[in-house]
Amino acid sequence: MKIKVKRIKEILGFGVLHVCMLCVLMILAVIVYDIVSKGSGVISWDFLTKPPVDGMTKGGIFPAILGTFFVTLMTAVLAVPLGMGCAIYLNEYARDDGLTRFIRLSIRNLSGVPSIVFGLFGVALFVDACHFGTSILSAGATLGLMTLPLTITASEEALKTVPRSYREGALALGATKWQAIRYNVLPLAIPGILTGMILGLSRAAGETAPILFTGAAFFLPDVPNSILSQFMALPYHLYIMSTQHHNIALVRPIAYGTALVLIVLVFLMNLVAVIIRYRLRKKGNAHG
Amino acid sequence: MQRRHKEKLIELIFLFNGVLVVLVLAGIFLLLLKNALPAFKEVSVVHFLTKPIWNPDAYDQATYGLLPMLVSTLMVTLGSLVVAIPLGVGTAAYLSDVASPRVREIAKPVVEILAGIPSVVVGFLGIVLLGPVISKLTGSYNGLNALNGSILLAVMALPTIISLSEDALASVPRAYEEASLALGANRWETVLRVKIPAAASGILAACMLGMGRAIGETMTVLMATGNAAEFPRSFLGPVKTMTSTIAIELGEVAYYTTHFHMLFAVGLMLFIITFIINLCADMIFHRHTRGLA
Numbered sequence: 001m002k003i004k005v006k007r008i009k010e011i012l013g014f015g016v017l018h019v020c021m022l023c024v025l026m027i028l029a030v031i032v033y034d035i036v037s038k039g040s041g042v043i044s045w046d047f048l049t050k051p052p053v054d055g056m057t058k059g060g061i062f063p064a065i066l067g068t069f070f071v072t073l074m075t076a077v078l079a080v081p082l083g084m085g086c087a088i089y090l091n092e093y094a095r096d097d098g099l100t101r102f103i104r105l106s107i108r109n110l111s112g113v114p115s116i117v118f119g120l121f122g123v124a125l126f127v128d129a130c131h132f133g134t135s136i137l138s139a140g141a142t143l144g145l146m147t148l149p150l151t152i153t154a155s156e157e158a159l160k161t162v163p164r165s166y167r168e169g170a171l172a173l174g175a176t177k178w179q180a181i182r183y184n185v186l187p188l189a190i191p192g193i194l195t196g197m198i199l200g201l202s203r204a205a206g207e208t209a210p211i212l213f214t215g216a217a218f219f220l221p222d223v224p225n226s227i228l229s230q231f232m233a234l235p236y237h238l239y240i241m242s243t244q245h246h247n248i249a250l251v252r253p254i255a256y257g258t259a260l261v262l263i264v265l266v267f268l269m270n271l272v273a274v275i276i277r278y279r280l281r282k283k284g285n286a287h288g
Numbered sequence: 289m290q291r292r293h294k295e296k297l298i299e300l301i302f303l304f305n306g307v308l309v310v311l312v313l314a315g316i317f318l319l320l321l322k323n324a325l326p327a328f329k330e331v332s333v334v335h336f337l338t339k340p341i342w343n344p345d346a347y348d349q350a351t352y353g354l355l356p357m358l359v360s361t362l363m364v365t366l367g368s369l370v371v372a373i374p375l376g377v378g379t380a381a382y383l384s385d386v387a388s389p390r391v392r393e394i395a396k397p398v399v400e401i402l403a404g405i406p407s408v409v410v411g412f413l414g415i416v417l418l419g420p421v422i423s424k425l426t427g428s429y430n431g432l433n434a435l436n437g438s439i440l441l442a443v444m445a446l447p448t449i450i451s452l453s454e455d456a457l458a459s460v461p462r463a464y465e466e467a468s469l470a471l472g473a474n475r476w477e478t479v480l481r482v483k484i485p486a487a488a489s490g491i492l493a494a495c496m497l498g499m500g501r502a503i504g505e506t507m508t509v510l511m512a513t514g515n516a517a518e519f520p521r522s523f524l525g526p527v528k529t530m531t532s533t534i535a536i537e538l539g540e541v542a543y544y545t546t547h548f549h550m551l552f553a554v555g556l557m558l559f560i561i562t563f564i565i566n567l568c569a570d571m572i573f574h575r576h577t578r579g580l581a
Binding site: 006010014028082085106123124125128129145152262 | 383402417531566
């Protein structure tokens with residue numbers, strides 16, 4: 001009898017855990033289904049290639065797509081070299097001492113800093129102190145620093161997968177440490193690093209809070225012509241279209257279309273990263 | 289000889305690059321502090337921490353009380369944890385102890401995709417999808433309230449809680465599980481009484497990191513909680529969190545006014561709160577990994 005009660009408890013318990021998992025699946029399914037079903041009707045060639053017209057009640061979202069592209073590029077300019085450099089230091093040069101532990105602690109804490117606080121930091125440093133104004137440069141730099149923890153961690157993971165013997169072999173043949181890293185370690189780690197970078201940049205592309213006051217603009221008639229111009233961005237455009245526009249009900253379809261383009265963009269970047277990772281694994285096996 | 293100098297130089301460059309992260313973190317703190325301090329020339333710290341009203345645009349005397357938004361932030365955060373912790377830990381336990389390898393293959397990317405959905409999209413769905421549902425169920429005007437914000441924040445915190453709790457459960461040595469089964473416990477008792485307690489500090493750290501995420505989340509609460517400036521009264525009323533206050537008001541204020549500096553003071557508080565939570569999570573997590581070794 002006692003065994004039976006135990007068995008029933010087990011079935012019920014695992015049932016509850018199962019329901020938890022299904023709930024999480026449901027949440028994602030509802031999000032994706034709602035946006036795809038209501039957003040796909042709006043998507044057309046014109047929507048993707050034309051600017052908004054008639055007080056943003058008609059037309060497309062081309063400037064927002066372009067703006068997000070530019071600011072993500074700017075983010076990459078900062079985050080890629082700095083992220084890689086820091087990872088190379090931590091994995092290749094750093095000793096296991098207090099300084100290294102302190103750097104790692106800082107990285108973990110930096111990843112927990114709220115995005116709006118990065119926005120304030122961007123305003124204080126880039127917009128105000130550096131006199132970059134509200135611009136692609138300010139917003140990109142803010143996002144670049146924000147994605148650093150992600151890009152560093154991912155790059156370090158990639159460097160860790162390179163076997164020790166690759167470094168030792170080069171050193172034994174008389175190469176310097178940097179030569180060993182440059183010619184023997186990095187070439188193998190680059191695809192993995194690239195994967196991490198793209199994942200980090202996909203997060204940055206979807207961020208709104210850090211660019212609110214560092215460069216994103218409500219509406220611009222022209223595309224940005226320098227890194228000191230303001231820009232329209234997809235996430236900011238979605239925010240405006242769903243809360244700030246003078247006729248929110250009328251532009252709801254445009255908001256759905258913008259949301260769909262944004263999640264497709266983020267999803268595509270993730271997909272590219274996954275494909276690179278997959279190819280890398282296959283290649284790694286062939287060599288091994 | 290020259291070769292050695294070059295090597296030394298390269299190592300120094302990388303060292304500087306590593307230290308840069310520390311500088312960024314310190315820079316954030318110092319710049320927030322520098323821009324917050326001028327506010328306290330005109331308004332006392334006691335005023336900031338104890339006044340129950342935030343009204344920078346008052347006709348006669350502006351008040352800058354942190355309390356309403358601090359309470360709002362705590363409300364939506366706790367609300368989100370009530371949803372996210374059971375759901376997240378349950379899902380993590382399912383993935384680590386019940387799911388077949390094939391289910392796990394599918395579920396892992398699902399959690400990753402959920403983590404990748406931009407917060408502005410989640411906030412948008414709070415307006416168009418969740419708002420009307422809450423409005424219909426509770427009879428509130430548009431369903432943009434603390435309850436809505438809590439549910440959305442739960443969605444935002446879930447991926448963190450799930451993946452870190454799963455790591456914590458996976459790091460419990462197999463011997464614990466085998467000993468429990470050998471003593472006659474079934475698999476459910478083993479998960480509930482052995483694995484989850486053994487992973488408790490790791491799970492706690494995961495929940496705290498999820499909480500830090502929720503406190504700092506901006507776009508979802510900005511879009512879905514109604515943003516009323518009054519003192520929060522219930523989960524069915526609108527609230528205005530610390531993050532939303534900064535996001536709304538920084539766009540409207542003139543630079544270098546008391547109000548401008550006050551917003552940096554709010555940002556500084558936010559930074560300090562999340563910093564402490566993350567640091568605690570970190571310490572708990574390290575005790576967890578050391579405890580199991």
